[in-house]
Amino acid sequence: MNRPTSRRTMLTAALAAAAAVGTVSSAGSATAAALPAPSPAASPVDNHSWHTYTDWRSGCGAGTRAVAGRRPGLVIGHAVGVTDYTDPHTGRTADWEYATWTSPVHRSAVPATEVIASWNADTPAGTWIRIELQGRYSDATSTPWYVMGRWAAGDADIRRTSVDDQTDGKSSIWTDTFSVDDAASGLRLVSYRLRLTLYRPPGSRLTPTVWRLGAMASDVPDRFTVPASTPGLARELPVPRYSQNVHVGQYPEYDNGGEAWCSPTSSQMIIEYWGRRPTAEDLAWVKPGLADPQVCHAARFTYDYQYEGCGNWPFNAAYAATYDDMSAAVTRLGSLTDLEKLIRAGIPVITSQSFLKAELTGAGYGTSGHLMTVIGFTADGDVIANDPASPSDEAVRRVYKRQEWETIWLRTKRYDANGKVRSGTGGVCYLYWPAHPAPSQRRVLKSLGLL
Numbered sequence: 295m296n297r298p299t300s301r302r303t304m305l306t307a308a309l310a311a312a313a314a315v316g317t318v319s320s321a322g323s324a325t326a327a328a329l330p331a332p333s334p335a336a337s338p339v340d341n342h343s344w345h346t347y348t349d350w351r352s353g354c355g356a357g358t359r360a361v362a363g364r365r366p367g368l369v370i371g372h373a374v375g376v377t378d379y380t381d382p383h384t385g386r387t388a389d390w391e392y393a394t395w396t397s398p399v400h401r402s403a404v405p406a407t408e409v410i411a412s413w414n415a416d417t418p419a420g421t422w423i424r425i426e427l428q429g430r431y432s433d434a435t436s437t438p439w440y441v442m443g444r445w446a447a448g449d450a451d452i453r454r455t456s457v458d459d460q461t462d463g464k465s466s467i468w469t470d471t472f473s474v475d476d477a478a479s480g481l482r483l484v485s486y487r488l489r490l491t492l493y494r495p496p497g498s499r500l501t502p503t504v505w506r507l508g509a510m511a512s513d514v515p516d517r518f519t520v521p522a523s524t525p526g527l528a529r530e531l532p533v534p535r536y537s538q539n540v541h542v543g544q545y546p547e548y549d550n551g552g553e554a555w556c557s558p559t560s561s562q563m564i565i566e567y568w569g570r571r572p573t574a575e576d577l578a579w580v581k582p583g584l585a586d587p588q589v590c591h592a593a594r595f596t597y598d599y600q601y602e603g604c605g606n607w608p609f610n611a612a613y614a615a616t617y618d619d620m621s622a623a624v625t626r627l628g629s630l631t632d633l634e635k636l637i638r639a640g641i642p643v644i645t646s647q648s649f650l651k652a653e654l655t656g657a658g659y660g661t662s663g664h665l666m667t668v669i670g671f672t673a674d675g676d677v678i679a680n681d682p683a684s685p686s687d688e689a690v691r692r693v694y695k696r697q698e699w700e701t702i703w704l705r706t707k708r709y710d711a712n713g714k715v716r717s718g719t720g721g722v723c724y725l726y727w728p729a730h731p732a733p734s735q736r737r738v739l740k741s742l743g744l745l
């Protein structure tokens with residue numbers, strides 16, 4: 295259920311605790327401390343992506359080539375060099391030839407304290423990709439190139455991994471999230487660019503194909519509570535129901551087994567809602583007789599070997615997009631009204647939240663981090679969720695009180711059982727949708743900046 299404690303979790307918890315007692319230091323720089331507060335934006339979230347043929351041609355490529363067609367993408371045209379890579383999780387060293395693509399600079403509509411990148415790609419066996427981010431601060435200095443992920447759909451060539459211990463003294467990478475170290479200083483990231491490196495064996499004609507690359511930049515205000523939204527929709531989507539607890543003790547090499555598989559279990563529910571699922575050949579590695587083997591599959595192929603968990607947000611989105619004609623992104627929403635728009639268009643949403651047992655009536659548990667799938671709303675506006683932390687598939691469908699849900703999902707600060715201030719996710723969610731969505735789906739995704 296819980297995401298394992300990460301460097302990001304420890305940082306945000308420490309900053310939130312310090313802010314609560316007025317002890318956050320201004321360690322960023324004297325220049326940053328003197329900056330005026332950033333101007334408020336219409337939304338605290340800015341989504342931007344590159345996914346069209348024109349987008350891929352607009353960047354700066356070295357050896358890469360834009361491919362037109364029904365689903366435009368970026369591939370290796372010719373290698374521009376060869377490098378070796380020692381996989382920190384296997385110890386194996388191998389040579390790889392590569393090509394690169396660097397996006398144009400995107401100036402965010404939101405001077406940001408956090409940025410989360412996400413990508414959609416096909417990496418045939420023998421290939422992989424690296425995703426990096428470089429940004430410009432509001433004090434006119436720049437970040438280094440941060441690695442946001444080394445990723446492959448499979449796990450035979452390299453082990454997909456986040457990269458720890460990346461910081462420049464002003465910002466850090468916490469598993470899957472770029473974060474300004476001291477948001478109270480006023481320092482913000484005002485623009486960024488992303489860089490892709492595509493790898494294959496020397497002399498090979500194989501190539502990864504990247505269909506989508508983007509990021510969500512945000513500056514969500516600190517809050518323990520959020521205003522209540524007005525119910526505006528009664529609808530329930532027919533999303534399959536899977537319990538992570540059916541898999542307790544299975545494949546402990548992937549995040550200690552099913553008890554921690556809330557994220558891949560939620561991902562698998564929505565993948566199957568859209569009519570996709572792994573083939574019998576894909577599942578041949580799973581021990582015979584296990585219930586819902588596709589959930590085991592999702593856990594294995596979302597697993598982050600550095601984080602030692604299946605809860606890396608972009609890795610889950612990237613896994614969903616390995617299925618035919620699927621797109622995916624990590625973002626933040628501002629209210630349940632935004633979520634209602636997606637449900638109305640037929641798009642379920644995976645949300646991330648943390649709460650005490652008493653804060654969510656009917657859950658029966660508390661958690662420092664948990665993913666659920668929102669599939670609809672009752673006539674009273676309450677949230678209908680497929681909660682994977684259930685004893686069986688049949689018990690997965692839950693109804694939770696609207697205001698309780700909105701609070702535990704959208705807040706950025708909360709109190710733990712010991713009364714200490716901890717961080718909240720501030721509305722983080724995963725969205726998965728067909729690469730060629732229906733007009734109503736396209737409209738709502740475009741309104742959120744995702745198309």
